[in-house]
Amino acid sequence: MRPLSLWTRYGDLGASSRLRFRQYVPFLTAAGWDVTRYEFFTDDYLRRLYAGKGRSFAALVSGWGRRRREMRREAPDTPALIEYELLPYLPPAWERKFLASRKYVLNFDDAVELRYARFPGLRDKFRELVSGAAGVIVANAALHARFAPFNANVLDLPTVPPPLPPDFSPEPAARFTLVWIGTPVTFAYLRERSEALRQAARTVDMDLLIVGGTAPLPGIRCELIPWSEAAELAALRRANVGIMPLPDTPFARGKSAYKLLRYLQCGLPAVASPVGENRRVLRPGETGFFAETDAEWAEVVSRLADPARRAAMRPAIRSAAAEYTLAAAADRLTAFLRVLG
Numbered sequence: 001m002r003p004l005s006l007w008t009r010y011g012d013l014g015a016s017s018r019l020r021f022r023q024y025v026p027f028l029t030a031a032g033w034d035v036t037r038y039e040f041f042t043d044d045y046l047r048r049l050y051a052g053k054g055r056s057f058a059a060l061v062s063g064w065g066r067r068r069r070e071m072r073r074e075a076p077d078t079p080a081l082i083e084y085e086l087l088p089y090l091p092p093a094w095e096r097k098f099l100a101s102r103k104y105v106l107n108f109d110d111a112v113e114l115r116y117a118r119f120p121g122l123r124d125k126f127r128e129l130v131s132g133a134a135g136v137i138v139a140n141a142a143l144h145a146r147f148a149p150f151n152a153n154v155l156d157l158p159t160v161p162p163p164l165p166p167d168f169s170p171e172p173a174a175r176f177t178l179v180w181i182g183t184p185v186t187f188a189y190l191r192e193r194s195e196a197l198r199q200a201a202r203t204v205d206m207d208l209l210i211v212g213g214t215a216p217l218p219g220i221r222c223e224l225i226p227w228s229e230a231a232e233l234a235a236l237r238r239a240n241v242g243i244m245p246l247p248d249t250p251f252a253r254g255k256s257a258y259k260l261l262r263y264l265q266c267g268l269p270a271v272a273s274p275v276g277e278n279r280r281v282l283r284p285g286e287t288g289f290f291a292e293t294d295a296e297w298a299e300v301v302s303r304l305a306d307p308a309r310r311a312a313m314r315p316a317i318r319s320a321a322a323e324y325t326l327a328a329a330a331d332r333l334t335a336f337l338r339v340l341g
Helices: 015-020 022-030 043-050 057-073 093-100 112-116 125-132 141-150 187-191 194-203 229-238 258-265 294-303 307-321 326-340
Strands: 002-008 033-039 080-083 104-108 135-138 154-156 176-181 206-211 222-225 241-244 270-272 288-290
Touching: 002 022, 015 022, 015 080, 022 033, 022 326, 043 057, 093 125, 104 125, 104 326, 112 125, 125 141, 135 141, 135 326, 141 154, 154 326, 176 229, 176 258, 194 206, 194 294, 206 229, 229 258, 241 258, 258 270, 258 307, 270 294, 288 294
Parallel strands: 002 033, 002 080, 080 104, 104 135, 135 154, 176 206, 176 241, 206 222, 241 270, 270 288
Antiparallel strands: none
16 A cells, blocks of 8 residues: 555645545545545534634644644655645745655645745745745636646646435425535535625525525525535435535635535535536536626526426436546546546
8 A cells, every 4th residue: 555645734624625525535545545634624623613703823833733643654656636735825935845844745626825825935835835846736627727837737626526325316395496505614605695696586486595604684585404415415305406605706716516516416406606617517508507797697496396307307417417426537637646646
């Protein structure tokens, strides 16, 4: 077995760390890697953040200390697969010695470099890290375009959902039901479309399941569901349509289309903003619809309230979902990691 260290931003509660690292560990082990995982922030940090208590500077300092100790302990020739960076909010010099002694691959599913744009000491951090990497893995075309000028070895790997349980079967609610899945951090994107959903609710008798949000939307019959893998699946079982609103901003254009892939996997047509990776994943009129204005959102949601229309879309939804399996993604990832030796 060859050693491989995984350096993630979060523990299993963090969606990016769970979906782009943890779920691949069995495949990496089967491919001959002896995997060791290191997490910068604990799940307690995310629980505090998701509870609305803000980002903890104490947790950041604790993470710096813990990670520095782990970096000192790690053998100098052990290759590394890294989520974004090793030491958030610190200049690249703090990571340079560690990275110089090993091959490493960086993995991105967000435009995290934009957070450093206003800090002179950090502005070019990801350019330096990417330039020195053996390869870079990105979740979408926008991130590919950002990093390809600094590294010729870039793998496009969508953030795919885990396989459904063998006993998964849709059990839609009696009333037309929308579902949104996410975190308290991305809940702002849903809240921005409150008026659109209120307009739809005035013409359609509907419910909205909010998985991982922080509050119900006024004027809409909502059910607020704390996130867990089991709760997410239960909500997806009950729903008729999945929704994924996004603002058209540089950061949002760099996000993965995980929500859409999860909806398709569960047989649900989707309504989404035509932003970033959403444009590549959703097939308008076949697997769902795009909407930009509040009026468009309300109209498209009303259109999908028709059971016959949704039923007609199911073959295309199944076909699209089959293009994004974890097994296929794992084959591509393990093949790419041969650059690490």
